[in-house]
Amino acid sequence: MEYDFDDTERSFQAMLRRYACERLLPDYARWDRGERLPRERIRELGELGVLGIRVATEYGGSEGACMLAGIAAEEIGRGDFNFTLFLQLALIAADLIGRHGTPELRAQVLPGLARGERLVAFGLTEAGAGSDAAALRTRATRDGECYVIDGEKCSISLAGVADDCIVFARVDGAPGVQGIGAFAVPLTAPGVTREVYHSVGERLSERGSLRFAHVRIPAAYRLGAGSGFVQAMEAFDYNRAIIALACIGAAQQSLDETVEYTKQRQTFGKPLALREGVAFQIAEHAARLAGARHLAYHALWLRDQGRPHTREAAMAKWLGPKSAIEAIHACLVLHGWSGYDESLPFGQRLRDVIGLEIGDGTPEIMKGVIAREIYGREFTSLR
Ligand SMILES: Cc1cc2nc3c(=O)[nH]c(=O)nc-3n(C[C@H](O)[C@H](O)[C@H](O)COP(=O)(O)OP(=O)(O)OC[C@H]3O[C@@H](n4cnc5c(N)ncnc54)[C@H](O)[C@@H]3O)c2cc1C
Numbered sequence: 019m020e021y022d023f024d025d026t027e028r029s030f031q032a033m034l035r036r037y038a039c040e041r042l043l044p045d046y047a048r049w050d051r052g053e054r055l056p057r058e059r060i061r062e063l064g065e066l067g068v069l070g071i072r073v074a075t076e077y078g079g080s081e082g083a084c085m086l087a088g089i090a091a092e093e094i095g096r097g098d099f100n101f102t103l104f105l106q107l108a109l110i111a112a113d114l115i116g117r118h119g120t121p122e123l124r125a126q127v128l129p130g131l132a133r134g135e136r137l138v139a140f141g142l143t144e145a146g147a148g149s150d151a152a153a154l155r156t157r158a159t160r161d162g163e164c165y166v167i168d169g170e171k172c173s174i175s176l177a178g179v180a181d182d183c184i185v186f187a188r189v190d191g192a193p194g195v196q197g198i199g200a201f202a203v204p205l206t207a208p209g210v211t212r213e214v215y216h217s218v219g220e221r222l223s224e225r226g227s228l229r230f231a232h233v234r235i236p237a238a239y240r241l242g243a244g245s246g247f248v249q250a251m252e253a254f255d256y257n258r259a260i261i262a263l264a265c266i267g268a269a270q271q272s273l274d275e276t277v278e279y280t281k282q283r284q285t286f287g288k289p290l291a292l293r294e295g296v297a298f299q300i301a302e303h304a305a306r307l308a309g310a311r312h313l314a315y316h317a318l319w320l321r322d323q324g325r326p327h328t329r330e331a332a333m334a335k336w337l338g339p340k341s342a343i344e345a346i347h348a349c350l351v352l353h354g355w356s357g358y359d360e361s362l363p364f365g366q367r368l369r370d371v372i373g374l375e376i377g378d379g380t381p382e383i384m385k386g387v388i389a390r391e392i393y394g395r396e397f398t399s400l401r
Pocket residue numbers: 139140141142143145147148149150172173174175176220225373374376377378379380381382383399
C-alpha cells in the first residue's frame with residue numbers, strides 16, 4: 019500500500035491550505051452573523067478545481083480521485099468548515115447525475131456544477147424519515163412524459179440557495195426500498211417553496227425545508243430506473259469519509275492555533291506549553307485526530323481502488339466528528355476567557371462541526387452500520 023500523498027496531491031493540498039488560511043478564515047465569522055455569502059465566493063471554489071473533482075472532463079471537471087476530494091475537505095475545513103458543504107454536495111451530485119443521469123441532464127447540470135455556478139442540494143430527509151430514510155413518503159407519480167412530485171423534504175443543506183435538488187421519492191406508490199426513485203428537480207419549477215431554518219451553526223448553508231406541491235418535471239430527470247435509495251447509500255458511503263476530514267481540518271486548525279497560543283501565554287511565570295497538563299492534552303488530541311484522519315483517507319483509498327469501504331467510511335464518520343468536537347472544545351478552554359469570546363473561532367467551529375455529527379447519519383446509526391458490517395445483515399435492525 020502506497021502510504022503518502024503524491025506530488026499532485028501535495029501541491030493541491032498546499033494551494034488549498036493557503037487559500038483556506040488567507041481567503042476563507044478571515045471571513046469565517048461573517049457568514050455566521052447573518053451576512054449572505056456572495057455567489058462569486060462559491061465560483062472561486064470552481065476556479066480552484068474543487069467542485070469538479072468528480073465531474074467528467076467532457077463536462078469541465080477533472081475526474082480526480084476521491085483522495086483529492088478528501089484533501090480538499092480537510093484543507094477547506096481549516097479555513098471555513100461550511101465551505102466544505104459546497105464540495106460535499108458537488109461530489110454527491112456529480113456522482114449521482116454523472117452515473118445515472120441522461121446525457122442531456124449531465125450536459126445541462128454538470129458544467130455549471132464544476133464552475134460553482136449551479137448548486138445542487140440532496141433531498142432525502144423528511145419529518146418522519148431521518149435515520150430511517152427508507153420510510154420516506156414524498157411521492158413521484160408518472161403522468162405521460164412527466165413525473166409529478168408531492169411532499170416535503172426537511173433539514174436540507176443549501177435549501178435557501180440551491181438551484182436544483184436531488185429528491186428521493188416513492189414512485190407510483192411502490193413499497194419498500196426498491197420503490198424509491200431519485201429525481202433531479204429544478205427549484206425554480208412552479209410548486210416549489212422554501213423555508214430557511216434558524217440553525218445552531220452552519221448558518222452559511224441556509225439549511226431548511228423544501229416543499230413540492232404538484233411539481234411537474236420531465237420523466238428524463240429521473241436518475242436511472244433502479245432504486246434511488248441504493249444510489250443514495252452509495253453516495254453516503256464515501257461522503258462520510260469526506261465529512262470526517264472536514265471536521266478534522268477544523269479541529270487541526272484549532273489545535274495548531276492553540277499550540278502557538280500556549281507557547282506565548284504565561285501563567286505562574288512559565289508558558290502554558292511547559293505544563294504537562296496542557297501539552298499532554300494537545301498530544302492526546304493530535305493523536306486522536308491522526309487516527310481518525312488515517313481511517314478517513316483509508317476509506318477514500320479503498321473507494322479509489324473500487325473496493326468495499328462501507329465499514330471504514332462509517333468508522334471515520336463516527337470517529338472524525340467526535341474527535342474533532344473533543345479537540346475543539348479543549349482548544350476553547352485552553353484559551354481561557356478569550357476562547358469563549360466570539361472574536362475567536364472555537365465556539366463557531368464547535369457549533370458547525372456538531373451539525374455534521376448529525377447530518378449524513380448520527381453516531382448511533384454509524385455504529386449500527388459498523389456493527390452490521392461486523393455481524394452481518396441477519397443481525398441488524400437497520401434496513
Ligand atoms: C446540519 C445538518 C445538515 C443536514 N443536511 C441534510 C441534507 O442536505 N439532506 C438531507 O436529506 N438531510 C440532511 N440532514 C438530515 C440528517 O441526515 C438527519 O437529521 C439524520 O439522518 C438524523 O435523522 P433525524 O434528524 O430525523 O433523527 P432521528 O432519526 O429521529 O434520530 C433521533 C435520535 O435517535 C437516534 N436513533 C435513531 N434511530 C436509532 C436506532 N435505531 N438506535 C439507536 N439510536 C437511534 C439518533 O442517533 C438520534 O440521536 C442534515 C442534518 C443536519 C443536522
